[in-house]
Amino acid sequence: NAGVTQTPKFQVLKTGQSMTLQCAQDMNHEYMSWYRQDPGMGLRLIHYSVGAGITDQGEVPNGYNVSRSTTEDFPLRLLSAAPSQTSVYFCASRRAFENAGTQYFGPGTRLTVL
Amino acid sequence: GQQVMQIPQYQHVQEGEDFTTYCNSSTTLSNIQWYKQRPGGHPVFLIQLVKSGEVKKQKRLTFQFGEAKKNSSLHITATQTTDVGTYFCAGSDGNQFYFGTGTSLTVIP
Numbered sequence: 001n002a003g004v005t006q007t008p009k010f011q012v013l014k015t016g017q018s019m020t021l022q023c024a025q026d027m028n029h030e031y032m033s034w035y036r037q038d039p040g041m042g043l044r045l046i047h048y049s050v051g052a053g054i055t056d057q058g059e060v061p062n063g064y065n066v067s068r069s070t071t072e073d074f075p076l077r078l079l080s081a082a083p084s085q086t087s088v089y090f091c092a093s094r095r096a097f098e099n100a101g102t103q104y105f106g107p108g109t110r111l112t113v114l
Numbered sequence: 115g116q117q118v119m120q121i122p123q124y125q126h127v128q129e130g131e132d133f134t135t136y137c138n139s140s141t142t143l144s145n146i147q148w149y150k151q152r153p154g155g156h157p158v159f160l161i162q163l164v165k166s167g168e169v170k171k172q173k174r175l176t177f178q179f180g181e182a183k184k185n186s187s188l189h190i191t192a193t194q195t196t197d198v199g200t201y202f203c204a205g206s207d208g209n210q211f212y213f214g215t216g217t218s219l220t221v222i223p
Contacts, residue, residue: 033211035213040215041215042202042213042214042215042216043157043202043204043213044213045210045211045212058210059210090156090157099144099145099162099164101162102159102162103147103159103204103211104159105156105157105158105159106156107155107156108156
């Protein structure tokens with residue numbers, strides 16, 4: 001199993017550009033989520049999904065869109081990039097039931113917005 | 115809103131000394147998870163605690179969940195250089211996880 005994969009690893013954008021961060025998992029997990037990590041602030045939840053066709057907002061959803069058309073993929077779209085979105089983005093997946101245990105993180109995408 | 119506070123932010127220890135990091139939530143948690151992140155890496159799941167007062171051990175690591183399910187701790191006995199990294203707690207309300215700000219551990223050989 002590849003686990004959770006993310007592309008690209010690094011990205012530089014100009015203010016106002018849009019892009020999609022890709023995330024895929026091969027563990028048949030129902031629950032997938034996107035976090036951003038900023039220095040001194042831990043990880044903050046952007047959006048999450050409990051299954052194909054179902055998405056919901058986390059703590060910091062503004063400026064981001066998600067969709068979940070398949071169990072495997074959960075892309076994150078930046079609509080109009082801003083310097084405040086410079087961060088490291090992690091995708092994660094786990095089983096959906098409460099107390100499901102292990103949450104697997106992808107290797108991350110390091111995004112810089114100029 | 116939900117908040118998970120974690121202290122200390124940084125900890126420097128001599129190799130062989132013990133280390134403890136603490137998490138406190140403003141609300142009762144469904145469960146709490148602990149992660150380790152090496153510099154430049156991604157969070158790696160260590161353990162999940164579910165029951166009130168639960169204590170779990172993994173070799174030199176001891177994890178505790180408070181009786182009120184609002185606080186937790188991670189204790190490392192006799193630290194080694196391989197323990198270097200940032201340790202995060204993540205509390206769940208049954209749906210979302212709320213991460214603490216992490217404790218960065220430096221081990222001095």
